[in-house]
Amino acid sequence: MTSNKLTRRGMLAGTGAAALLAGAGVRPALAADMPMLEWWDVYQPLQALHQTLWDDMAAKGVAEVNYTASNPSNIMQSLQLAYRGGNAPDVLNMPNVKASTLASLRAADWFQPLDNMGFDKPFQRAATAEGFTSFDGKLYGIPIFSALWHFASVWYSRDTAAAAGLDPTTGPASWDDMRAAAKAATGGENYGLMLPLQFGRRMADTFIDLAMAAGAPGEVDWHSGDYAYASAPFVEALEFLMSFQKDGSLHPASSAVDARQGRTRWAGGEALFFFDGPWNSGVLSSNFPEVVDGIGVANVPTPDGATAQVYRGPKAATFFLSSQSKHAAAASRVLEAFTSDEYYIALAERMDQPPLDLSAVERANVHPTYRTAVAGFAETMRIAPEPLLRNPAVSQVYAKMRDVTPGLGEIIQGAFSGAFSDPRPFLQQFADGMSRERDRALKAAQDEGHAVTLEDWVFADWVPGENYG
Amino acid sequence: MHQPPQSTLGRIWADRWIYLFLLPTTLLLGIFTVYPTLASLWFSLLDRDGFGSDGAFVGLANYVELANDPLFWNAFGNTMQFLLIAVPLRVGLALVLAVILNASLPFVRILRTGIFLPVVTTAAIVGVVMRYILDPTGGPVNLILSQTGLADGAVNFLGNGSLALYSAIAIWVWKWLGITVIYWMAALQTIPADLYEAAEIDGATAFQKFVRITLPLLTPFTIIITLITAIDATNVFDLLLTLTNGGPFYSTEVIDIFVYRHAFVANIPRLGYASAAAMFFGIVVSLAALVQILVVARIGRRGGAA
Numbered sequence: 001m002t003s004n005k006l007t008r009r010g011m012l013a014g015t016g017a018a019a020l021l022a023g024a025g026v027r028p029a030l031a032a033d034m035p036m037l038e039w040w041d042v043y044q045p046l047q048a049l050h051q052t053l054w055d056d057m058a059a060k061g062v063a064e065v066n067y068t069a070s071n072p073s074n075i076m077q078s079l080q081l082a083y084r085g086g087n088a089p090d091v092l093n094m095p096n097v098k099a100s101t102l103a104s105l106r107a108a109d110w111f112q113p114l115d116n117m118g119f120d121k122p123f124q125r126a127a128t129a130e131g132f133t134s135f136d137g138k139l140y141g142i143p144i145f146s147a148l149w150h151f152a153s154v155w156y157s158r159d160t161a162a163a164a165g166l167d168p169t170t171g172p173a174s175w176d177d178m179r180a181a182a183k184a185a186t187g188g189e190n191y192g193l194m195l196p197l198q199f200g201r202r203m204a205d206t207f208i209d210l211a212m213a214a215g216a217p218g219e220v221d222w223h224s225g226d227y228a229y230a231s232a233p234f235v236e237a238l239e240f241l242m243s244f245q246k247d248g249s250l251h252p253a254s255s256a257v258d259a260r261q262g263r264t265r266w267a268g269g270e271a272l273f274f275f276d277g278p279w280n281s282g283v284l285s286s287n288f289p290e291v292v293d294g295i296g297v298a299n300v301p302t303p304d305g306a307t308a309q310v311y312r313g314p315k316a317a318t319f320f321l322s323s324q325s326k327h328a329a330a331a332s333r334v335l336e337a338f339t340s341d342e343y344y345i346a347l348a349e350r351m352d353q354p355p356l357d358l359s360a361v362e363r364a365n366v367h368p369t370y371r372t373a374v375a376g377f378a379e380t381m382r383i384a385p386e387p388l389l390r391n392p393a394v395s396q397v398y399a400k401m402r403d404v405t406p407g408l409g410e411i412i413q414g415a416f417s418g419a420f421s422d423p424r425p426f427l428q429q430f431a432d433g434m435s436r437e438r439d440r441a442l443k444a445a446q447d448e449g450h451a452v453t454l455e456d457w458v459f460a461d462w463v464p465g466e467n468y469g
Numbered sequence: 470m471h472q473p474p475q476s477t478l479g480r481i482w483a484d485r486w487i488y489l490f491l492l493p494t495t496l497l498l499g500i501f502t503v504y505p506t507l508a509s510l511w512f513s514l515l516d517r518d519g520f521g522s523d524g525a526f527v528g529l530a531n532y533v534e535l536a537n538d539p540l541f542w543n544a545f546g547n548t549m550q551f552l553l554i555a556v557p558l559r560v561g562l563a564l565v566l567a568v569i570l571n572a573s574l575p576f577v578r579i580l581r582t583g584i585f586l587p588v589v590t591t592a593a594i595v596g597v598v599m600r601y602i603l604d605p606t607g608g609p610v611n612l613i614l615s616q617t618g619l620a621d622g623a624v625n626f627l628g629n630g631s632l633a634l635y636s637a638i639a640i641w642v643w644k645w646l647g648i649t650v651i652y653w654m655a656a657l658q659t660i661p662a663d664l665y666e667a668a669e670i671d672g673a674t675a676f677q678k679f680v681r682i683t684l685p686l687l688t689p690f691t692i693i694i695t696l697i698t699a700i701d702a703t704n705v706f707d708l709l710l711t712l713t714n715g716g717p718f719y720s721t722e723v724i725d726i727f728v729y730r731h732a733f734v735a736n737i738p739r740l741g742y743a744s745a746a747a748m749f750f751g752i753v754v755s756l757a758a759l760v761q762i763l764v765v766a767r768i769g770r771r772g773g774a775a
Binding site for chain 2: 076077081104198252255270402403405406411414416417419
């Protein structure tokens, strides 16, 4: 009996020891030679393209990439929680992030500089800007897209537009054309316009572009330095959007949909018009290929039908390297693959935002609607002044500015929900709130000794309709 | 037989197994309830953005800013409106249903199960699903309303500022009705049947039985169930976040969502401000509960003396 027990025990012990030894021997071999990078961005339509670059990098032994697709309407929240928990991704993306937010995140030490990145071609150097892609002269992130596009192209179904009395190749040019066509297209289950009201940030961006098309100089009136949110073009733009609801041509589900849901329903034929950026071509081609050939696009409409002028300052980088990343060198090598000419051409063919190298669009094989949209940008976009470029200390003010609520997105949602009939007081309240916040941040920055005044927002030499600088 | 030891330490040692078994619960309570509450109280005195690990001490500045913030009072008002409408609705409707389901009707088991099923669903999922059900175009509710002619045109339940809060209340009451029915049914079981029999012999109608026998005997239960329901009504975060996200234009923003918006949603979060809002609201609710207890105690004393 005893010898049996010993034998069993011995066998168990021996097996255990053998397993441990095997495990110890196997573990070094299983350990990855390549770092694994966590990558968060909102560019799901580009995932197939990016995957080829990542597979290429993995094959070269540089790094493996674990990609997580995020929704633009809540990626900021996800990043907040990730940073707080120490789980920030190595490469992060914050679509359309403002300079003020970027300055605060930089002050909170979210980023680290890229390692030995070659980013020197002329159009790349033009896109590098302190406070947007670089801090203290070092490159922290790279843009992959051009900054010169807007949110307010009007996408429409060509057949429905023709039935509503529009020229299906050019679409609406003036606000009145668009209103009339929307009214004509409304009937039964179909409506004239779908607005993604749940996506407050997108609505605010579209609204600002529409206001510029109506003649606003931008969010700031560069001659006076004041915020322009309560000025006539902004009020007119909001009244234009609300006119669709008054006419009954606004799709009632607008208040419940964000950009993705709104686009899905619009593509299904429930509405004639949809405001969207140039990436609509790409999303339709990959998700709704049966619909895309029947879609047309028009440049942003203006009150009188003339060509709009929309102003853009420098843009934040697309991909940043997080300060919590332990693989800065590997990530920088991977990001370098995103700066090659082949990448820009391939990017143009994916039809998201136009690539950083705009000439790539002509050399690429893209859908006609994308070419039309990008051609519209060439006529419309102008370079705007930016206080941060003239005085780097402005970043201190940006870092200290807090959000003002209700913001533009909420005001737009409120206007459509019937919370108030006249949006003017709320736009004025927002403009006043932003001025107060800027003054408070200015005083705090000045108290810390930074040389920054309200004059930094005044550009007396800015000429409307021309590129600044 | 042994004498119990006199000293405190000795008594603790004698009961050591009790304390050992209580330790896990006490620890969890400390970590997940006591510590966050105290930490929140401390944060409410700081100007903290949640990025760095420290924040400047500002004393009561957050509370002063809160008192002057119209959106805070809007959230406070929405929460009070929710409480004052949803709680009586849920408690009263559940009582009526419990009385009906207490009788031995055919299919009463199926009805009870049907009423209780929404309780076991996840509130967040209910919010998402209800957005589709209440959709102004193509949602079943609007389809029925338009086909029966009860409403001309689509009714935008969740997108219309004046309807959204009431729609949210209705969904909340529907979801939680089952559990309150269970509470009431348990309470109804405590009423002896011979009281009803005696009333029937005296020729009382069903309504008189309800008003003269059921209601008075249920008074202590009413108080407890109302208190439980009122506390529940302040925890509507998950339902409202997925249903309306506080919109449209803050018309369904209750205190929970106000705190969440400032603590997590904002590009630059303000943990100190959000903590102050949570503290402020907690203090107000505690005061209200205290008042309720005092009033009930006084009624109880007067009732006892009579």
